[in-house]
Amino acid sequence: MTVEKVLEFSDVVIVYDNFPAVAGATFSVNAGEIVLLQGANGAGKTTLLRACAGLLPIARGSANVLGCDLRLDRLAVRSRVGLLGHANGLFQDLTVLENMLFWSRLVGATRNDVDQAMDAMGLSGRLSETQVAKLSAGQRRRCALASLIVRRAQLWLLDEPHAGLDAQGRDELDRTLRAARDAGATVIFASHEIERASALATRSLVVASGTVKPA
Amino acid sequence: MKKTVKKTGRSRVASAVFIKDLRIEARSRVVTNQVLPFAGLIMVMFAFALDNDDVLQRVAGGLIWLATIFSLFIIVQRSFAIDTSDSALDSLRVAGIDLSAVFLGKSIALSLQLIALDVVLIAAAFLLYQVQVSVIGLVLLVTCVICATTGLGFVGTLYGGLTAGTNGRETLLPLLLLPVVAPVLIAATRATEAAFGSGGAAISEGWAWVGLLAIFAAVFGVGGSLAFGPLIDE
Amino acid sequence: MLSQSAPKFSSTGTQATRIVGVLTIVVMTWVVISGLVFTPADVVQGESVRIMYVHVPSAWIAYLAFIVTAIASAFYIFAKRHSLGFDRVAGASAEVGVMFMVITLVTGSLWGRLTWGEFWQWDPRLTTTAFLLVTYIGYLAVRRLDGSIEQRARRSAVIALLAVLEIPLVHFSVVFWRSLHQRATILDPNGDVKMDGLMLFTLFSGVVGFTLVFVWLILHRQRTMLLSDLANQSGLDAAILARQNESVSN
Amino acid sequence: MQDAGFIFASYIITVAAIVLFAVGTLRRAKSSAKVVEDQHKPWI
Numbered sequence: 001m002t003v004e005k006v007l008e009f010s011d012v013v014i015v016y017d018n019f020p021a022v023a024g025a026t027f028s029v030n031a032g033e034i035v036l037l038q039g040a041n042g043a044g045k046t047t048l049l050r051a052c053a054g055l056l057p058i059a060r061g062s063a064n065v066l067g068c069d070l071r072l073d074r075l076a077v078r079s080r081v082g083l084l085g086h087a088n089g090l091f092q093d094l095t096v097l098e099n100m101l102f103w104s105r106l107v108g109a110t111r112n113d114v115d116q117a118m119d120a121m122g123l124s125g126r127l128s129e130t131q132v133a134k135l136s137a138g139q140r141r142r143c144a145l146a147s148l149i150v151r152r153a154q155l156w157l158l159d160e161p162h163a164g165l166d167a168q169g170r171d172e173l174d175r176t177l178r179a180a181r182d183a184g185a186t187v188i189f190a191s192h193e194i195e196r197a198s199a200l201a202t203r204s205l206v207v208a209s210g211t212v213k214p215a
Numbered sequence: 216m217k218k219t220v221k222k223t224g225r226s227r228v229a230s231a232v233f234i235k236d237l238r239i240e241a242r243s244r245v246v247t248n249q250v251l252p253f254a255g256l257i258m259v260m261f262a263f264a265l266d267n268d269d270v271l272q273r274v275a276g277g278l279i280w281l282a283t284i285f286s287l288f289i290i291v292q293r294s295f296a297i298d299t300s301d302s303a304l305d306s307l308r309v310a311g312i313d314l315s316a317v318f319l320g321k322s323i324a325l326s327l328q329l330i331a332l333d334v335v336l337i338a339a340a341f342l343l344y345q346v347q348v349s350v351i352g353l354v355l356l357v358t359c360v361i362c363a364t365t366g367l368g369f370v371g372t373l374y375g376g377l378t379a380g381t382n383g384r385e386t387l388l389p390l391l392l393l394p395v396v397a398p399v400l401i402a403a404t405r406a407t408e409a410a411f412g413s414g415g416a417a418i419s420e421g422w423a424w425v426g427l428l429a430i431f432a433a434v435f436g437v438g439g440s441l442a443f444g445p446l447i448d449e
Numbered sequence: 450m451l452s453q454s455a456p457k458f459s460s461t462g463t464q465a466t467r468i469v470g471v472l473t474i475v476v477m478t479w480v481v482i483s484g485l486v487f488t489p490a491d492v493v494q495g496e497s498v499r500i501m502y503v504h505v506p507s508a509w510i511a512y513l514a515f516i517v518t519a520i521a522s523a524f525y526i527f528a529k530r531h532s533l534g535f536d537r538v539a540g541a542s543a544e545v546g547v548m549f550m551v552i553t554l555v556t557g558s559l560w561g562r563l564t565w566g567e568f569w570q571w572d573p574r575l576t577t578t579a580f581l582l583v584t585y586i587g588y589l590a591v592r593r594l595d596g597s598i599e600q601r602a603r604r605s606a607v608i609a610l611l612a613v614l615e616i617p618l619v620h621f622s623v624v625f626w627r628s629l630h631q632r633a634t635i636l637d638p639n640g641d642v643k644m645d646g647l648m649l650f651t652l653f654s655g656v657v658g659f660t661l662v663f664v665w666l667i668l669h670r671q672r673t674m675l676l677s678d679l680a681n682q683s684g685l686d687a688a689i690l691a692r693q694n695e696s697v698s699n
Numbered sequence: 700m701q702d703a704g705f706i707f708a709s710y711i712i713t714v715a716a717i718v719l720f721a722v723g724t725l726r727r728a729k730s731s732a733k734v735v736e737d738q739h740k741p742w743i
Binding site: 459460461462463477481484485495496497499500503504507544545548551552555556559560562563662665666669670672673675676677679680683684 | 702703705706707708709710712713714716717720721724725727728729731732733734735736739740741742743
Binding site: 078081083085087088093094103105107 | 227228230231234235238239242243297300301302303305306307308309310311312448
């Protein structure tokens with residue numbers, strides 16, 4: 001079986017607010033990998049992840065994600081990736097279950113998919129009836145990950161997923177990401193906690209001053 | 216690898232967004248607890264300022280719609296604050312959801328909130344300004360409220376989406392919206408005056424204005440569903 | 450990339466713009482002199498009719514400018530290759546249009562004070578014009594929102610097309626609103642002007658002169674926009690290089 | 700005579716607005732033309 005390339009970037013420049021946040025990034029990611037992006041604040045990790053999700057225009061270079069050319073059609077890739085940034089993208093006044101059901105209606109998933117995703121994230125039971133605003137940071141993060149499962153994202157792009165989680169939450173997150181990989185998803189995530197993240201990742205990349213190098 | 220999520224129907228997305236917006240409102244009660252008192256206060260303040268029953272009866276229609284339009288700004292900003300506070304709007308964009316369906320869902324939810332607001336404002340006009348209405352006038356009034364709020368819901372959502380998440384949206388939104396809603400203000404005011412019979416206006420005069428409101432709603436319903444995606448995307 | 454040698458061509462002028470510029474000055478000088486001195490006073494309106502030679506052309510050119518904005522925006526949106534040139538023309542034209550619309554409203558209210566005794570009347574034409582002015586001020590505000598150049602172009606093109614939809618709606622509602630309540634016959638400022646040959650010719654030269662002004666301003670403004678976009682771009686090349694060097698040295 | 704003042708005012712406002720716009724544009728053009736190379740100026 002040939003290895004399928006999920007993502008291929010070549011000399012990619014991404015301009016954000018007139019600043020080249022990513023200045024010539026060349027790297028590729030194979031299907032089934034869990035790739036860690038290391039790097040200092042302001043190195044361009046967030047910009048890189050947002051561009052992979054088709055949210056930012058590619059100024060120069062060539063970028064290919066899940067078979068879609070980001071320079072030609074950024075919209076095509078969108079329904080197939082899941083981006084989890086610093087924000088969780090949840091509605092604070094709704095309960096966990098209502099948030100999940102909202103997403104399931106949008107993407108045409110069944111109630112069964114929702115239950116499975118919530119089980120996998122340990123959100124079933126009383127927690128599912130709780131408003132998101134009343135959850136802890138870790139529970140919210142799990143809720144956001146559950147919505148990625150409901151959306152059946154093939155490429156997970158996670159920006160600092162460990163931030164704000166306690167030890168138990170981090171373990172759960174690691175388990176979740178491995179499970180997602182086993183279920184066929186590819187994961188790219190940025191993290192500051194090199195040790196924990198390296199143990200999770202199958203490969204590490206260093207982002208520095210807008211360029212990408214192997215660790 | 217190639218299993219792609221099947222594209223969901225537009226009406227399904229629209230109804231999901233619609234239910235979501237109304238459910239959040241039912242739970243947070245911002246419109247009922249804040250916007251409604253604000254609009255009611257406008258009506259009362261005008262009663263103080265004008266302090267003349269004849270004048271109040273004459274201008275009742277205009278005051279109702281002025282209060283509606285001021286409340287529109289607040290409701291629109293609130294509606295998009297919900298979506299941008301935890302970047303839910305970004306998630307919708309990343310998920311490749313049909314944004315014209317999001318537009319429709321949000322517009323209809325917005326219109327319903329405006330209708331509820333107008334019912335209270337019209338009741339206030341009866342109590343505070345002693346306006347009278349006949350049965351035929353009531354039919355005209357109801358049609359006028361529905362057409363006008365539909366149009367306002369469409370333009371409000373369209374321009375609210377444009378300004379959501381930009382700097383200075385609090386001032387930019389009224390600047391963009393005011394000239395656009397001018398026809399609604401004029402037409403809805405005239406139709407309401409006709410329904411109330413203010414200043415001897417005949418009810419038949421009102422229907423032409425309702426027609427204008429319907430055209431307005433149609434134009435911005437179509438224009439908005441086409442333009443909303445390109446506007447908030449990128 | 451930042452240039453090593455200083456560019457020699459330090460303006461947006463060319464042979465063509467200079468010819469247009471000279472023509473503009475000649476025609477406009479003629480309009481001012483003829484409007485103020487040569488043309489006779491109107492039988493009904495007296496001397497105040499002289500304001501017409503600047504007021505009417507500026508109103509026409511303002512509308513022309515907004516039409517150009519709409520057409521350029523439509524070209525930007527619907528052409529296969531979203532060419533930023535159309536966006537710059539649209540923006541430049543809207544700016545010039547807003548300027549002419551302000552001139553129209555100011556000169557119009559001065560004229561109104563002389564003929565009606567009031568600076569402002571809620572006449573349909575005046576009301577529509579005022580709404581239109583606010584609409585395009587909003588359009589210019591949208592152009593100044595933060596974001597990339599493509600984002601600016603797309604947003605403003607959509608707003609320009611919506612503004613065009615809105616013009617007839619505003620106009621008809623205002624006309625309808627006034628006509629139901631009062632007849633607007635005495636309010637029509639042009640209705641009772643009897644024009645002789647020289648007056649017509651001066652008005653016509655006014656239109657030509659203002660059109661030349663419009664063309665000249667658009668040419669320069671649109672090139673200035675290109676320059677400032679490019680200036681940002683050239684800063685970008687240097688910034689990319691600097692960022693790459695930064696990563697090597699680390 | 701009041702009329703004369705109003706008439707002159709309207710001419711002066713018109714000409715002044717146009718001249719100000721033109722001068723502003725030319726000044727901005729000059730300052731940004733310095734940083735951009737000639738080959739990027741399609742009108743040359």
